[in-house]
Structures are given as C-alpha cells and as structure tokens.
Amino acid sequence: MTASNDSVGGGRARAILSSRPFMTLAIVAVVWIGASFVSRGFGAYGHLRYLVELGAVIGLVATGQTFVVIAGGIDLSVAAIVTVSAISLPLLSWQMDPTGLASVLAVLALTTAIGVVNGLGVALLRVHPMIMTLAMATFLQGLLIIIAGGSAVTAENPLVHWLGNARPIGIPAGILLWVAVSAIVLTVMHATPFGARIFAMGANPLAASLSGVPVKSTTLAVYGISGFTAGLAGVLVLGMNGQGYVGIGDPYLLASIAAVVLGGTSILGGLGTYAGTIPGAVLLVTITALITVVNASPGWRSILFGSLILGLLLLSGREQARR
C-alpha cells in the first residue's frame, strides 16, 4: 500500500515513507524479522496469523479510542465496556434466535448506549472526559459483579462461536471483521464531513463550534462509536475465549491508548489517523508475545512491557515544544 506510489511522485512517496503510520509499520516488520531469527517458531505463518488475530481485538477497541482521542477526549471506560459485552452476551441467549444475531445486536446496542451516556456526560454535563469515563468504568465494574458474580459465563451463541473460531478462506473471521471495520473507519475518518468535524473539534473546540460544527452531537457520536467498537471487541474476545468473566477486558485499556499513541495520533487531539493505530495494535501484540517468549516472572514481564512502550513512545510519541 505504500511502495506502489513511487511513480506518482517522489514527494508523495517520501511523505508516506516518513509518516508515522509507516514508521510504526516498519518497526513491526523489523521486530518480526528480528524475532524470527532469534526464535524459530516466531516467523511461522500460523504464529503471525495468530498475532494479527489477537491484534484484531486491540485494534477494534482502539478504533473508538482513536475517534475519541482525535476529537480531543479520552475513553478510560473501554475495558469495562469490553467486559460488559463479553458477560451480558451469554446472559442474552434467546430461544427464538437460532443464529445468535439478535442477541449480538442487542449487546452492541447496549454498549453503544453506554458510550452515548459517556458522551452525554462530556457534552451536556461538561464533565471532563477522563472523570466521566473513569467514573463510568467504576460504575460498570460494580454493576458487573452484581450481575455476574465471580463466576465465568459460557457463550452458546453460534454467531459468536463462528466469529471466534471460523476461518473462511484460511483467514480467521476476527481478522476479516477487523479489515472490514478498518476500511469503514478509514473512509469515515478521512472522506466524510463527519470525519472532518472530528479533527476540527479536537484541534480547537471553540473555533469548531463557531464554524458551525455541531459539537454536542458530534461528541455523542464519537463516544457512541467508542462504545460500539468496544462492544464489538467484547463479542470477538468472547468468541475466541468461549467464556466471559469479570476482568476479561482489563488488558485492553492501556493497550487501546498505547496503540493509538504508538500509531502517531496526538493524545492532545486534532491530529492522527486510524491507519497508524492498525500497526500500533499489531506492534503491541508482538511485544506481548516477545515478552512471553522471554519467560520471566510476572514482575519482570510487567516492567518489560511498560519499558518497551515507553521506549517506543520516545521513538514516535513526542510532542512539539511550545515556547
């Protein structure tokens, strides 16, 4: 997707080659090639496919996060929403629903509604996004324990099972889902008025509002999208795991934010692209896999993970000095 543009013009090719998404992609390639020399099984097609499949979950959660961050906010409730989705779906299995589609749609509607409530708090009550979404996460965490207790719930939903395990044309269904979502998201973000409004809002909310951007409804939509994609990720992770339990979504909060930032989107808003988040998500999964290969104690694994993210941020996440 990048090298074929050489004939169009040197300037454009150079712009793509020096862009942040491409840099992240290059880091992924280097890490993959390097790791496959060190560890024999790492570079196998099956293993890489598995990595991308795991990356799909992070990528989906990070979809909404990218929207929210570009719009100048942050969503710290995505992990709780993933868990809500993975736990409420098995509880919503209906007799007259043989394909399982209806309950999946119901769960996605529920998580979208949670996202919209976040948006309502941010846009109408003017609560800071970080407080609103953290409080929402606390609230959901309590609610989940009341609903599900400490036990795991098993999903018997055919559609969810298919999503987590099927391989049409040799590619896991989760990856196909991610590709489809990515195509839609990239189009919406960069080729529609809605996408332009999000960037405008994140760069300068006041100017955007004065220029006629409907800030309130756009904020609602952005947080709604985040709720929807986190719900979708919850469905996928439920399909891959077979069971949902409290805490299943916890790893995806840091992962989603890290994927967004590693992909070159500014945490301050107004600047970025989902095209960077995609390799960002794969990079995160790769790091996690490498750390597992090292076979260290949980403490060292945690330290290694944090340090690697910090190191990668130094390569790609620096803000401009403003003075």
Place this chain on the structure above:
Amino acid sequence: MSTIPSATPAGALYWPVQARRNIGVRSLFVVVLGFLIAYGVLFPGLFTASGFAKFTQSWFPLALVAMAQAILMLTGGISLAIGATVSLGAVIAATTMAGPLGVAGGAAAVAVTGLGIGAATGFIVVRLRLPAIVVTLAGSFIIGGAALLVLPRPGGSIPEWLSDMLAGNTPAAFVILVLIVALWKLYLATPLGLSLYASGENPVGAYRSGVPVDGARIAAYAISGLLSTGAGLFVAAQTGSGDPVIGTAFTLNSIAAAVLGGIGFLGGQGTMRGALAGSLLLSLMISVMFFLGFTPVAQYVAQGLIIIGAVAIPQFRKVQQ
C-alpha cells in the same frame, strides 16, 4: 484561579488573598461540614479520642494521594501511576523496616524511591516531551512490576510499635497531616513553589518571564512520588504487612478527590485546601457507605454515580447562568 503568591512582603495582603482563594471552594466546605455533622450524629464515636484517631487514619492515605495528584494537576500534568507507586511504597516499607535497615532506614528507602520515581517520571514527561497520561500509564506497569519483584505475594511485616503509633489510638496521622500541610505552605513560598501555579496556568508566558518552568514541573512530580510512597508506608503500617497491589484503587480516588476539590485539568486552577476537602468528602462518603452496610460492590456503583454528580452539578449550574 488566583496566581497571587501567598507570601507577599506586605503582610496585610495575606488574609484577603487567602479569603479570595476560598471563594471557589466555599460550597465544597459547606458540603464537607454537612457530611461531617451527619457522620458525627450517626456515629457519635467520632468525638472520642480513639474514634477521631481511627477516622483521620482512614482519611490520611487518601489525603496524601489527593495532594500528590493535585500538585501534578496544578502544573498541568496528571499521574495514572499513583496507585502503583503507593503499592511500591507499601512493599518496600514491609520488606525493609523489620530487617537490618530498621525503621529509619526503611523510611529513607521509601522516601528516596518515591522522589526518584517521581523525578524520573517528571524528567521523561517534561524534558523528553511525552504526554503525561501515556507515560504514567506505562509507568504504572513498570512500578507495579517492581512492586511484584520486591514482594511477589502479600507478606513482610512492619514493627509493631510503628503500627501502633501510626494506626493505633493516637492522632499521630492527623498531626503528620497538619505538618505536611504546613510544609506545603512553606514550599509555596520558595521560588520553585511560586513557579508551580505560573507554570501550570501559562507555561509559555511563565517561561518567557524567567520562571523555571521545567524545574517546577519536575519538582512537582518528585514531591508527588514522595507523597505517594509515603501513603504506601502508612497503608503498610495500617495493615501490618505489604501487598503488591494494595494501592490500585488510589489512582481513581486521587483524581476524583482532586477534581471534587475544584482542581482543573488544564493546570493552574484550584487550591490544595480544596483537594484536601475533596479527599475528606470522598473518605466520608466511603465510611458512611461502609457503616450503612453497603457491600463493596454497591460502593463502586454509588461512588461512580456520586463522582459524576458532584463534578457535573457545579458545571451544570455554571452553564445555566
């Protein structure tokens, strides 16, 4: 809010300035007072010496982390690693104090760790220009991992006399808190302390006026780390042992307390007394819910709702005016 330094040479200005600073948090003080009275009526034990001691002890760690978060937010930063830092302080205290280092050595190790972690975080955020949210989120993994290395599972011990002193029937915790607040007042009178508000409110303007913006911000991170590990030491003394994940809940609670106390996210807005009142309010809410027999789970739900409500209602009133 007001960036007038608190220790102007003309002493006559001091109290009017302080009064002006109270305007923003006056309604909060009323709410806290109301809660305190309700608490005192519901549980008259508050007015005995041991009841007062227990109450201040349950408030103390939250007050420290609220201050730790407030300092950062005043300079325009934030930390999502407060909980992990509290845990690290707790496990270091629990593993060193009963050993050859003794209580003094252990306390020094806790303090140095806190200052070091804070200064390193500050250096990365300020000098390497990385967003504070992401650095501290990654930092929480590193610090949490370090806590697991020091003490993989709950254990260790704190000398009994120290536990008795800090968490027994003496108001030692309250006295220490008063001392810390006095030190904070002193710090605000030093050049670095004076720069704190300026570098949060308008970093570019402050830099061009010769304010050591970077130094003030890095110092804020270091102090924040010190307060966090100090809270960890206290929590370890309270429980008599160390636990590598005991601090987790403090991250959210520190932000909630600071925001309840009127500290703004953009820097330079709010006062430390507000943050302390916010942490007191939060602590009162948790105690009242505990005494009313809420399960921990219901506490989560109620806490989430109350925080949103408490933050939203003043904002809502502002919008309507």
